[in-house]
Amino acid sequence: xxxxxxxxxxxxxxxxxxxxxxxxxxxxxxxxxxxxxxxxxxxxxxxxxxxxxxxxxxxxxxxxxxxxxxxxxxxxxxxxxxxxxxxxxxxxxxxxxxxxxxxxxxxxxxxxxxxxxxxxxxxxxxxxxxxxxxxxxxxxxxxxxxxxxxxxxxxxxxxxxxxxxxxxxxxxxxxxxxxxxxxxxxxxxxxxxxxxxxxxxxxxxxxxxxxxxxxxxxxxxxxxxxxxxxxxxxxxxxxxxxxxxxxxxxxxxxxxxxxxxxxxxxxxxxxxxxxxxxxxxxxxxxxxxxxxxxxxxxxxxxxxxxxxxxxxxxxxxxxxxxxxxxxxxxxxxxxxxxxxxxxxxxxxxxxxxxxxxxxxxxxxxxxxxxxxxxxxxxxxxxxxxxxxxxxxxxxxxxxxxxxxxxxxxxxxxxxxxxxxxxxxxxxxxxxxxxxxxxxxxxxxxxxxxxxxxxxxxxxxxxxxxxxxxxxxxxxxxxxxxxxxxxxxxxxxxxxxxxxxxxxxxxxxxxxxxxxxxxxxxxxxxxxxxxxxxxxxxxxxxxxxxxxxxxxxxxxxxxxxxxxxxxxxxxxxx
Amino acid sequence: xxxxxxxxxxxxxxxxxxxxxxxxxxxxxxxxxxxxxxxxxxxxxxxxxxxxxxxxxxxxxxxxxxxxxxxxxxxxxxxxxxxxxxxxxxxxxxxxxxxxxxxxxxxxxxxxxxxxxxxxxxxxxxxxxxxxxxxxxxxxxxxxxxxxxxxxxxxxxxxxxxx
Ligand SMILES: Cc1cc2nc3c(=O)[nH]c(=O)nc-3n(C[C@H](O)[C@H](O)[C@H](O)COP(=O)(O)OP(=O)(O)OC[C@H]3O[C@@H](n4cnc5c(N)ncnc54)[C@H](O)[C@@H]3O)c2cc1C
Ligand SMILES: Cc1ncc(C[n+]2csc(CCOP(=O)(O)OP(=O)(O)O)c2C)c(N)n1
Ligand SMILES: [Mg+2]
Numbered sequence: 001x002x003x004x005x006x007x008x009x010x011x012x013x014x015x016x017x018x019x020x021x022x023x024x025x026x027x028x029x030x031x032x033x034x035x036x037x038x039x040x041x042x043x044x045x046x047x048x049x050x051x052x053x054x055x056x057x058x059x060x061x062x063x064x065x066x067x068x069x070x071x072x073x074x075x076x077x078x079x080x081x082x083x084x085x086x087x088x089x090x091x092x093x094x095x096x097x098x099x100x101x102x103x104x105x106x107x108x109x110x111x112x113x114x115x116x117x118x119x120x121x122x123x124x125x126x127x128x129x130x131x132x133x134x135x136x137x138x139x140x141x142x143x144x145x146x147x148x149x150x151x152x153x154x155x156x157x158x159x160x161x162x163x164x165x166x167x168x169x170x171x172x173x174x175x176x177x178x179x180x181x182x183x184x185x186x187x188x189x190x191x192x193x194x195x196x197x198x199x200x201x202x203x204x205x206x207x208x209x210x211x212x213x214x215x216x217x218x219x220x221x222x223x224x225x226x227x228x229x230x231x232x233x234x235x236x237x238x239x240x241x242x243x244x245x246x247x248x249x250x251x252x253x254x255x256x257x258x259x260x261x262x263x264x265x266x267x268x269x270x271x272x273x274x275x276x277x278x279x280x281x282x283x284x285x286x287x288x289x290x291x292x293x294x295x296x297x298x299x300x301x302x303x304x305x306x307x308x309x310x311x312x313x314x315x316x317x318x319x320x321x322x323x324x325x326x327x328x329x330x331x332x333x334x335x336x337x338x339x340x341x342x343x344x345x346x347x348x349x350x351x352x353x354x355x356x357x358x359x360x361x362x363x364x365x366x367x368x369x370x371x372x373x374x375x376x377x378x379x380x381x382x383x384x385x386x387x388x389x390x391x392x393x394x395x396x397x398x399x400x401x402x403x404x405x406x407x408x409x410x411x412x413x414x415x416x417x418x419x420x421x422x423x424x425x426x427x428x429x430x431x432x433x434x435x436x437x438x439x440x441x442x443x444x445x446x447x448x449x450x451x452x453x454x455x456x457x458x459x460x461x462x463x464x465x466x467x468x469x470x471x472x473x474x475x476x477x478x479x480x481x482x483x484x485x486x487x488x489x490x491x492x493x494x495x496x497x498x499x500x501x502x503x504x505x506x507x508x509x510x511x512x513x514x515x516x517x518x519x520x521x522x523x524x525x526x527x528x529x530x531x532x533x534x535x536x537x538x539x540x541x542x543x544x545x546x547x548x549x550x551x552x553x554x555x556x557x558x559x560x561x562x563x564x565x566x567x568x569x570x571x572x573x
Numbered sequence: 574x575x576x577x578x579x580x581x582x583x584x585x586x587x588x589x590x591x592x593x594x595x596x597x598x599x600x601x602x603x604x605x606x607x608x609x610x611x612x613x614x615x616x617x618x619x620x621x622x623x624x625x626x627x628x629x630x631x632x633x634x635x636x637x638x639x640x641x642x643x644x645x646x647x648x649x650x651x652x653x654x655x656x657x658x659x660x661x662x663x664x665x666x667x668x669x670x671x672x673x674x675x676x677x678x679x680x681x682x683x684x685x686x687x688x689x690x691x692x693x694x695x696x697x698x699x700x701x702x703x704x705x706x707x708x709x710x711x712x713x714x715x716x717x718x719x720x721x722x723x724x725x726x727x728x729x730x731x732x733x734x735x736x
Contacts, residue, residue, distance in 0.1 A: 123591060124598045128641045131587070148641060183736070184583060184644040308635035311628075 004174040006135040007036035007166035010099070013142035015042045016176040019070050021061070021435050022046070023054040025081075027074025028114060029101025032166035046435065046464055049456040051078050053428035055085020056454070059094050059156075060392065060425075060432030063415050066221060068095040068150050069432065075101045075163075076114030080121065084422060086156050087125040091419025092242060093219060095154035097145050098122075102131070104164040119160050127155030135165045139176050147180045152187040153306040154219055188305060191322025193330065199277065199301045199318050200334050206275035207346035208353075209235045212258060212287075215242030215418070216280015216304060216324050223247065223411040225328035226279065232335060233342055236354055238266040240281050241403055241418045249407030250387070255354070256363065259287035260556045261400045264361040264567060267554065269354055270295055271563035277301040280324045283313040284419070293561035303327050361567050363404055365550075372522050374398060374473045374546040378405035381443060381471060384529045389441040389469075390415065390433050394426035394450030397479040400552040402445040424453030430468040431461060441533065443469040448502055448543075449478045458512035461539050469532055470541045472505060475548040483551045487566075509541035519544040575604070575624045577649040577656060577726045579734055580637060584610050584617040588642035592619060595640065601625065601633050605658070605701075605723035613736070616644065620725045622701075645734060653729040659696070660704045661686070663717040666693040674711060681707045692717065 004012060010033060014022065023046045026034045037045055048054040051073045058069030073082050079100040089096045103112040119129045128148050130141050141159055149157040203209060217226050223246045230237045230253055237247045238258040247254055256263035258270055270276065276298045281287070288294045291313055301318040302310050310319045320327055365375045378401050381389075391406055393399040393416040408414045415433060417425040430444040451472055461468060478496040485493050506516030515538050519528045525544070532540040554565040557572065566572045582588045589608060596603050601623060608619040623633065630648065637643050649656070666674050671693070678685060678695050681703065687694035697707055701724055708716065728734070 119587065120590070123594050129587075182641065185641050306639070308632065308639055312632060 002174045003171040005032070005036070005166065005168045005171050006138050006161070007032040007168060009135070009138045009172070009174050010142065010161070010166065011036045011040060011043060012174060013139045013176055014070060017142065017146050018067070019043055022070045022072050023048060023057040023061070023432070024072030025051050025054055025074070025078055027076075027078045027101065029075035029103060029163045030072060030078075030166075032163065032168055033072065033099075033101065033161075035168065036166075046431075047460065048428070049459050050454065051081035052085050052424065053431075053454050053457045053460070055082040055096070055098065056088065056422075056425050056428035057432035057435070058096050058098075059085060059089040060415050060429035061436045062089075062094050062096055063429075064390065064412050064433040065436035066412070067436075068097055068146055070097045070099065072099045073101070074114070075103055075118070076116050079118040079160075080116055083122060083125070084420075084424075086122055086158065088417050088420045088422045088425060089156040090125045090127070092215060092417065093154050094156065095149040096156040097142075097149055098156055098158045100158065100160050102160045102162040105133075105162040106164075108162065119158065122158050125156070126158050127153075129158040129160065131160045132162070132165055135170065136172050138165065139174065140180075143177045143180050144182065148182075148185065153309075188322050189326065191303065191320045191327035191330065195318055195320045196327060196330050197334060199320060200331060200338070202275055202299055202301060202318060203233060203235075203277065204338075204340045204342055207343060208269075208273050208350045209233070209275040209277065209342075210269050210273045211235055211237040211247075211277050211279065212240070212270065212281055213237065213243045213246050213279040214240040214281025217243055217246035218280075218411045220280055220305070220324035221411070222280075222325040222328050225325060225332065227251075229328055229332060229335075232332070234347060235342070236269055236351075238262070238270065240284070240287060241416065243281060244403060245408035245411045245413045248409050250409065257403055258562070259284075260289075261404065261552050261554060262287075263363055263404070264554050264565065265354055265357040267556070267562045267565060268357045271561055272353070273298045275299050275301070277303075279303045279328070282309045285313070288313060289556045289562050289564065290559045295562065361554075368547065370521070372519070372525060372544060372546045374401045374475065374550055375405050376522070377471065377473060377525065377544055377546060378402050378445070380525050380529055381445070382406050384526070384533055385441055385443065389413075389443050390437065392416065392426045392429040392433060392442065392444045394444070394446040394453075395421045395423045395480075396447045396450060397475070397483065397550070397552050398445050398447045398450075398473040401473070423450040426450060427454050427457050427468065427470065431457060431464075431466045434466045434468065441469070443471055445471045445473065447479060448472055448474045448476065448505070455508070458509065458514060458539070462513040465537070466539065467535070467537050468539050470539070472541065472543045473546050474502075474505070474543055475546050475550065476502065477548055479548070479550070480552070486551065487555075505541055505543040509539070514539040514541055516541045516543065574627075574630075575622060575650070576630055577620065577622050577654065577724055578634065578637070579647050579649050579726060580619040580621075580643055581611070581616050581645040581734055581736070582619060582640075583642040583644065584615055585642060588617070589619070591640050591642060592637065595636055596623070599632070599636060601629065605721075607723040607725050616736070618734075620723070622724050644736065647728070647734050649726045649728060652732070654726050655729060656700045656724055656726040657698055658701050658704055658724050659698045659722040660707075661720045662695045662697070662708070662711075664693050664695060664711055665691065665715040665717060667691050670715060674715070677707070677710050681710075683707065
């Protein structure tokens with residue numbers, strides 16, 4: 001029998017869950033926990049400079065590794081600083097366990113020093129949360145937290161622990177439960193075979209089919225099954241922003257991203273399709289455009305582990321509730337057994353049409369002789385990294401250019417905040433990736449706006465030697481905001497520029513102990529980028545001046561159908 | 574359309590706020606709400622009435638089912654069911670009004686449960702529209718205070734909502 005304090009139990013429970021790294025920041029309510037962390041060796045701790053970054057790191061650690069990331073913060077301001085990070089993970093269905101300290105039990109409700117009702121604050125943005133009431137409950141609560149976070153539709157789970165429960169002077173017998181059973185939480189483990197059969201039949205009869213796949217394929221580890229299915233059928237495939245890497249970006253069957261900034265061919269193909277098979281995608285408003293005009297002639301198959309995702313925004317003809325990997329495997333098995341083949345003649349005509357769309361307006365941009373285009377920088381990044389880097393991103397135009405122009409080959413290679421669109425995500429995300437994959441090349445594509453939202457983490461990067469390559473597409477403005485102002489507010493740039501107040505990012509990087517590189521001319525880019533990536537052990541901040549007047553195209557026209565797009569500043573469909 | 578949704582949930586602090594929070598977060602409305610423990614002390618039964626299109630109701634039930642503490646749920650309005658609400662009303666009762674109120678209460682099978690020289694307190698149970706009808710009959714002028722329990726309900730026949 002082993003006697004442990006609450007703090008020791010927590011640390012031991014994390015170890016028993018297989019946790020190797022915790023991202024966090026100390027404070028009064030978690031000091032007992034920090035002391036317990038200090039006295040053991042199995043779990044290391046990354047000290048961030050702001051708790052928001054700890055949450056993003058844990059989140060990106062999950063996105064990269066498929067394991068559940070953990071962050072730790074003190075009560076009050078420490079806990080509230082994690083809120084944006086929790087909401088970010090929640091919107092993208094990322095498993096994460098957030099541990100917060102709370103004031104001692106008998107002070108709760110008294111407006112005690114650094115007391116906030118963090119369970120209340122985060123209630124709408126967690127999959128579930130716990131306030132631990134008794135020390136003995138800590139192991140079982142941690143077990144449940146990991147189980148809930150990582151199963152079904154994943155999501156963040158918060159565990160709030162009052163300080164007195166971690167008191168080192170009070171010890172209890174430690175038992176880590178081997179299993180959890182929650183009578184009120186049942187995860188669907190299998191899609192309905194009859195529904196899968198119906199889906200196969202519909203796909204076989206389709207004349208203009210398309211696969212539309214999303215983050216569920218990445219989260220559900222089913223990129224291989226998806227790729228096999230798409231190739232077997234010979235149908236076109238498009239990915240959401242969250243689904244990129246789920247199907248190889250350089251495959252001829254791939255149409256690129258769909259949606260608001262999706263490719264012309266992907267959006268046209270969706271609009272004209274007669275069968276749309278959605279897999280682990282949630283018909284987000286950035287994808288569908290006006291729901292009443294969405295895919296007017298299509299029958300829709302929808303595979304999702306969360307029944308609430310199905311028919312939420314768009315009515316569905318064949319719903320399949322189940323985990324993607326199992327459903328796709330069963331689909332492949334059923335295909336194995338049938339002699340039926342897709343309608344080759346119809347497919348040929350469909351591809352001819354798609355190729356014509358590609359030829360008419362595939363992804364393109366105009367170049368200028370004396371100034372770099374952001375799209376060109378991403379293409380260079382793709383070349384220099386051989387298409388093999390993990391790319392994290394912040395939010396804005398640079399994010400869309402990265403999504404469009406870096407052809408992701410693998411799942412978990414593209415790490416970005418889609419649902420919440422959190423500026424400040426990119427740098428801590430890159431750090432979380434490096435904890436999960438220390439040998440990987442990790443680049444953070446960012447903008448001068450976003451990078452300043454968590455720039456303090458440059459200090460953490462030095463402490464733990466995270467050799468992130470920061471690709472700052474510096475357009476001297478909140479470019480995405482400015483684009484909307486150009487297009488909808490007659491160019492009135494209300495508070496989207498900085499009037500010469502931007503810092504010297506090179507000096508800034510150097511002040512934090514890193515390497516800074518400035519690129520202003522097109523001819524400097526290739527050499528500088530190669531040099532930066534050759535510095536394997538150093539963080540390099542590449543501040544790259546790009547055309548400030550550039551817009552992201554295509555761009556769907558609000559309230560239209562998927563095929564209604566601006567294709568450049570002057571052309572629309 | 575008006576719906577009566579009945580939920581069995583873990584009898585734990587926080588469970589109720591998650592259910593109620595869901596409605597405000599997602600912009601659904603709650604018209605009435607009642608909650609109390611069941612014969613199994615680990616479970617509470619919560620009954621609420623809401624209204625919305627079929628699609629909204631489908632989302633409401635799906636989202637409720639996702640809450641970890643929700644064990645089981647039924648939309649009672651989908652089948653034959655019994656609906657009851659309890660109401661206590663204080664009414665001005667002086668002079669000729671006293672007899673009139675007594676008569677109205679009798680018609681609605683209400684009981685006068687407390688009396689002063691100027692006030693009757695009437696207790697009434699039934700479906701919500703019956704309680705509405707009673708209030709209408711006595712008229713606003715005589716109503717001093719109204720307290721209603723909110724709707725609770727149960728399916729007719731052999732069907733049960735239990736573990
Ligand atoms: C500036 C900006 C612009 C954007 N523009 C676009 C755009 O042009 N195009 C675009 O696509 N997005 C765009 N987005 C992102 C958009 O907001 C959404 O985040 C995104 O479209 C959602 O992707 P998804 O449908 O793949 O769903 P996710 O959020 O990835 O959700 C995954 C779905 O899969 C399900 N799921 C999870 N795991 C499993 C499993 N194991 N088995 C089965 N199902 C599972 C979940 O229940 C969920 O329904 C943009 C975001 C920003 C910030
Ligand atoms: C935290 C946060 N605040 C505000 C926004 C709204 N927003 C979206 S994109 C954007 C501009 C981003 O600027 P920058 O990082 O320089 O990227 P660019 O668009 O210029 O490439 C803003 C302000 C947001 N997404 N996140
Ligand atoms: Mg910018």
